[in-house]
Amino acid sequence: MGKPVIGFIGLGLMGHGMAKNIRKGGYELWVKGNVNRAPVESLIDMGAHECTSPKQMAQICDIIHICLSNSAQVESVIRGADGILAGAREGLIVIDTSTADPTSTLALAEEMSAKGVSMVDAPLGRTPKEAEEGMLDAMVGCDAALFDTVQPVIDCWAGSITRIGDVGSGHKMKLIMNFLAMGYGALFSEAVVLGAKVGIAPQTVRKVIGPSRMGNGFFETFMRYVCDRDRDAHKFSITNASKDVRYVAQMAADAGVVNVMGASIKHYYTHVEAIGSGADYVPMLSDHVGRLNGVDMAEAVKKGQD
The missing domain is CATH 3.40.50.720 (NAD(P)-binding Rossmann-like Domain)
Incomplete structure (x- = not known):
């Protein structure tokens, strides 16, 4: 055959x-x-x-x-x-x-x-x-x-x-994976913005966290955008990320599972979609979280180079 x-x-x-x-x-x-x-x-x-x-x-x-x-x-x-x-x-x-x-x-x-x-x-x-x-x-x-x-x-x-x-179990597993991934995106965004706000450059965050137990592949590509401004470091749109987190919320609701973290993560991606920037890639969420807090992340990176 x-x-x-x-x-x-x-x-x-x-x-x-x-x-x-x-x-x-x-x-x-x-x-x-x-x-x-x-x-x-x-x-x-x-x-x-x-x-x-x-x-x-x-x-x-x-x-x-x-x-x-x-x-x-x-x-x-x-x-x-x-x-x-x-x-x-x-x-x-x-x-x-x-x-x-x-x-x-x-x-x-x-x-x-x-x-x-x-x-x-x-x-x-x-x-x-x-x-x-x-x-x-x-x-x-x-x-x-x-x-x-x-x-x-x-x-x-x-x-x-x-x-x-x-059948169906692959999609369930993928939603759990993307729940973690989009959670990383939101968490890393808050971390680098908080660092910039209190005087710690994104490059320093990368240098300390990257080789530690808290570093991972997602952190590496995320920080390649934050610090190197490489727009293509992780080409996954915020629109798709937002959709995935919504699917996670629905899966959790159907299973009767409390999904407090998921709700918090979802709001960041929803915000970026709402202001018309859903085509941005996930690491660029850091710029939007920065703006919400009065921080220009590109400028924060430049300061870190001085």
């Missing part, structure tokens, strides 16, 4: 690298892009084909990847008039790599199962850099037999693959 035909919907910061590595793995690849033609043309140059709709892709492909921003977009791609379900056939597998609402994921899985379509949730850890290198982390939710089927394809774009449990 030959290799399955793969589809990919959502060629953004993460999706392009993932799709590229699937193609490099020797799979026939069909893609569906959005407004930005650059990633589509890049993949076509590598031998990929372009679909006109998710429906057409479902008629052609054996396994379809989805990599979109939120559950509403995923639902539209699956349930729409020209969506995956409209063209689905028995045996199709859909791998949703988005960071999504697990309640939505489970509902979609049930709908697709009725048509003989299997749902796998495989959200991502790490950044667009690792997406291009084929070294993302994958948190997979599906039954064991299905995991054996999809693992070779996921292996094209992932350096670490962990089966969390049944």
Whole structure:
């Protein structure tokens, strides 16, 4: 039996690298892009084909990847008039790599199962850099037999693959991961602003905390923006961060869990969205927290260089 035909919907910061590595793995690849033609043309140059709709892709492909921003977009791609379900056939597998609402994921899985379509949730850890290198982390939710089927394809774009449990469990694990990550973003922002306010330069905070037990990979990329003003240090938008923290709040509410920290974290990201700066990346939250406290963080960094 030959290799399955793969589809990919959502060629953004993460999706392009993932799709590229699937193609490099020797799979026939069909893609569906959005407004930005650059990633589509890049993949076509590598031998990929372009679909006109998710429906057409479902008629052609054996396994379809989805990599979109939120559950509403995923639902539209699956349930729409020209969506995956409209063209689905028995045996199709859909791998949703988005960071999504697990309640939505489970509902979609049930709908697709009725048509003989299997749902796998495989959200991502790490950044667009690792997406291009084929070294993302994958948190997979599906039954064991299905995991054996999809693992070779996921292996094209992932350096670490962990089966969390049944469908929906990957998205739950990803929300816990992003709860911690966005919590770091809020906490580090307050820390560097407080430091600047009391006369401790961001560079000093980095020098002391970085090599200590409290340093980590997120701190390193966060401070690369704060201290070096590298806008591309961690390319994850505040809009997406805000959405993820909202999903965490909903998951906690559904589970009957007190989520006091989550509520505090959420307000910072909501504030940045509310003032129209949701396209900023997460480390840039430090600038907004600075402004709330009368601190210009770029100036604080300059003072630290004197």
